[in-house]
Amino acid sequence: MQEELFTSGRSIPHIDPSLEIWHWPISVYLFLGGLAAGILFFMGVITVLGKEKEYPSTVKYASIVPPLALSLGLMALVYDLTHPLYTWQLYTTIRLESPMSWGAWVLLVTTPLSFLWVISYYSELFPKWKLNINFLNNLEKYLKKNRRYMAMAFIPLSIILGIYTGILLSAFNARPLWNNAILGPLFLISGLSTGAATIILLAKTAKERHLFSKIDLILIVIELGLIVHMIMGMYAGSEVQLEAMELLVGGEFTLMFFGFVIILGLIVPAILELTELIGFKVPVAVPALLILLGGLIFRFVMVEAGQITRYLY
């Protein structure tokens, strides 16, 4: 038997008995960041392939979501900082070993670019506004000409953004639940899947909806595979990783993880999308909303459960 305790009565706020450093804004940001990355990726690919006319909802209507999601996400991030007046310090340096530094710089490029993209569609998106501002019209004309270049930039940027939300967590070796290399790709795929779900929600034609239902189905299958990989890898890991897995399998996060993330957030929407593709009538909003909710709960589970896992004490 081994028992360990703090005889000096250590109970530091937010540290003991388990970390409570990252709160709900981080989970919300990880979700919104992944969602924005997903939409930006599809926008980029469809534009580079020259299929904007065939899939207008993706490049036009869905493009309003990323700038809003990224702005909200950034606000959430800054809200969770405890020394927010020094946020500018992020942009005085580039630290290659820090995923957060990567993320900060990628967001600095991606967020304004996502706004510019919406401006390039501004007269088509808001035909009733008729703002006769010369500057805006000229800017729109200029951006319209360079849309392809923006799309080309979005593809790598969105992949980095999507994968970074996972690497941000997986780079912490001190939190055994996070410390698995699969988390980066897993968050990327989950982000692409929630992006596809948003496009399904906003799609105006059956053709566009079906394309993204198919993409989403593939993504869900990959995501389930990656989750199985994660669980297998953790079970093959060291003692601290086994303990971390107990939180998700049989522990206090079991219902959230298996019930809400895997079953309601992945398996049920996959079945619904499949039945819709076969030809049965299913309101597509149901699987799409389930995927979005599942993605959000997944972030909450990972952020909260991860902070409970530790090496000592």
Place this chain on the structure above:
Amino acid sequence: MVIDTLKCVGCSDCVVACQTENNVPIGYCRDWITETVNGAYPNVELELKSERCNHCDNAPCVRCCPTGASHIVDGGIVLVTGDECIGCGACIESCPYDARFQHPEGYVDKCTFCHHRLEKGQHPACVSVCPTKCMYFGDLDDPNSEVSELLKNRKYKTLAPEAGTDPHVFYLT
């Protein structure tokens, strides 16, 4: 830093000395005492030790810091510059020893090995106040220093070496 677990009585003098010396806010601490009980009566072993930031050679907190506020100074001490810290908490998440905390003023704080005292040629407050003299502080690069001699001649361990951080607080057992 070398700490002799056979001499430590767990009096918490080091904890109080640190709080006083460094103006640590009430409810927080940069060092603490743990008691580990091994076995069952009558074969029981009790180990007491004073723990703090391990000033790791491969410090995850320094690597993950997005602004460079966490840094390693000459001599291997890990410090935080309050005015560069944005309070993101990444370093707290990255520390396997949970040695860092958010100061009520927002920036991240932790043990500095009393860097301000070292500059004056004094020992850290915890070391100089220890009534059983169970703590030793010195230069590990100097093969003739007291700490180097202790590590040469005694059995020792470090905390969570499996985390790969290469910690620099050694516990004599």
